[in-house]
Amino acid sequence: MIKQLMLGVAAAAVLAACSQERSPEPVDKAQDMAAAPVGQASAATMGANMQSAYIPSAAMGDMYEIQAADIAIDKSQNADVKALAEMIKADHTAASAAMKAMLPQAAPGTVLPTELDQRRKGLIDNLTSASAANFDMAWIDQQIAAHNEALTLHRGFSDQDSPLAAHARSVVPKIEMHLREAERIKAAM
Known part of the structure; x- marks a missing residue:
């Protein structure tokens, strides 16, 4: 049942992207849009x-956040995008190290x-192949989707009976901050 729901949501996202988006990279945009609801459903x-x-x-x-941040640091010409990418890289590197230490x-x-x-590899591939004109928006859109997914994952796990629930609670404020900043940057574009 969950697989059917995820496939249905993904198919709807792809159809919506294909019918509304006419950018030079419509397949990548459609793939990114389809990845978001699949990730949300899995996290939830x-x-x-x-x-x-x-x-x-x-x-x-x-891992995805660190790799995507590295690409943005290298490819973006937008100072706000680069600054957010630096913050994301630092915060997700620290979160990864903290979780590894607890395991x-x-x-x-x-x-x-x-x-x-495969889903996240596809997102990274889309960032790597994005044109200079479309890169910043593609990256910001991916970040908004990825941070919404991360919030669903960490908030949902934070009330579990596990020592890792404390880790989940500890990373939520940083993820919320990244999401707010990505949304602010997108609104300014």
Whole structure:
């Protein structure tokens, strides 16, 4: 049932993007739009309720954020985008290190993912291939979607009976700050 819901939401997002968006990179835009509801559904269901799903989801979220920030630092010509990317990179690097430090006691034997899943690889590929004219908006749109997903994941897990719930609560204020700043930048574009 959840898979059907996720597929239906993703298909609707792709159709909406294809029918409304006429940018030079419509396939990438459609893929990015489809990735957002899939990530939200995953974060709200398994990630928010099971430690075995929360840990890799949080780790991959941090990996994606760090890689996307590196691309923005390199490609963007917008000072606000670059500043936000620097902040995101620093905060998600710290969050990743904090979670890794907790794992031996909180989840002994847990192995963290070492590479991104296909959905997030696609997002990174879209940033890498984005034209200079479209890069900043593509990055900001991805950041808004990714930080909404991260809030759903961490807020949902924060009330679980797990030592990692404290970690989830501790990262929410930074994620909220990143989201507010991304939304401010988008409004100014």
